[in-house]
Amino acid sequence: MTIEVCGVRHSFESRTVLRDVDVTLTEHRVGVIGANGSGKSTFARLLNGLVVPQHGSVRVDGLDTRSDGAEVRRRVGFVFTDPDAQIVMPTVAEDVAFGLRPQRLSKPDTRQVVDEALSDFGLSSHRDHPAHLLSGGQKQLLALCSVLVTEPKVLVCDEPTTLLDLRNTRRVLDLLSRISQRVILVTHDLEAVQRMDRVLVFDQGRIAHDGPPPDAVAHYRSLVE
Numbered sequence: 001m002t003i004e005v006c007g008v009r010h011s012f013e014s015r016t017v018l019r020d021v022d023v024t025l026t027e028h029r030v031g032v033i034g035a036n037g038s039g040k041s042t043f044a045r046l047l048n049g050l051v052v053p054q055h056g057s058v059r060v061d062g063l064d065t066r067s068d069g070a071e072v073r074r075r076v077g078f079v080f081t082d083p084d085a086q087i088v089m090p091t092v093a094e095d096v097a098f099g100l101r102p103q104r105l106s107k108p109d110t111r112q113v114v115d116e117a118l119s120d121f122g123l124s125s126h127r128d129h130p131a132h133l134l135s136g137g138q139k140q141l142l143a144l145c146s147v148l149v150t151e152p153k154v155l156v157c158d159e160p161t162t163l164l165d166l167r168n169t170r171r172v173l174d175l176l177s178r179i180s181q182r183v184i185l186v187t188h189d190l191e192a193v194q195r196m197d198r199v200l201v202f203d204q205g206r207i208a209h210d211g212p213p214p215d216a217v218a219h220y221r222s223l224v225e
């Protein structure tokens with residue numbers, strides 16, 4: 001499956017936040033790094049149609065995010081920096097089960113999938129707790145868990161470890177490196193991008209560098225020195 005970003009320029013009011021963005025992504029693991037405000041999140045949001053570009057196009061599996069947004073979102077799951085933006089159900093288990101609804105599983109099957117997923121994320125003991133009472137990091141894990149059970153082909157994660165402690169950061173990064181889905185990871189964690197196949201470096205709305213992790217990190221460092 002290919003993600004094609006062609007001739008994208010995007011502004012919010014008078015501020016141009018993405019310019020001349022042309023990139024085709026086919027790799028299993030892609031990292032996105034760059035300074036605050038350089039356009040990384042906006043780029044990530046293009047990939048599942050949360051942001052539709054003012055100029056240019058974004059195609060996933062040949063589907064245009066402008067005209068086929070719903071189909072694209074079935075293929076591309078998105079994990080936000082702020083988990084409150086995507087936790088929709090009252091309890092932890094219900095939130096995970098919500099994503100399974102389109103699959104129309106029986107109650108026992110739903111329960112089994114939910115319980116396995118919660119166990120993978122170390123959330124079993126919080127199964128029936130109100131989701132809003134979880135800690136920030138636990139909410140982050142729940143948000144990731146609830147997106148993954150929907151089995152997207154691609155997972156776009158916008159700084160998914162920002163709220164996590166060391167143990168859970170490891171847990172999430174290990175998970176992201178072992179899942180079969182394609183992963184696009186926006187992060188400030190320069191260690192985490194070492195595991196990627198390809199890294200894009202954003203600078204002032206442009207892709208300033210595109211290559212293997214060590215070169216990309218060196219380029220990013222050179223931008224701030």
Ligand SMILES: Nc1ncnc2c1ncn2[C@@H]1O[C@H](COP(=O)(O)OP(=O)(O)OP(=O)(O)O)[C@@H](O)[C@H]1O
Binds near residue numbers: 015035036043
């Ligand atoms: N919905 C919006 N409305 C107005 N401006 C926005 C909006 N979203 C982003 N911006 C602006 O676009 C620019 C790029 O933001 P973006 O979130 O893409 O950067 P980023 O590289 O992800 O930054 P960070 O590392 O701080 O998360 C910023 O100047 C931001 O203020």
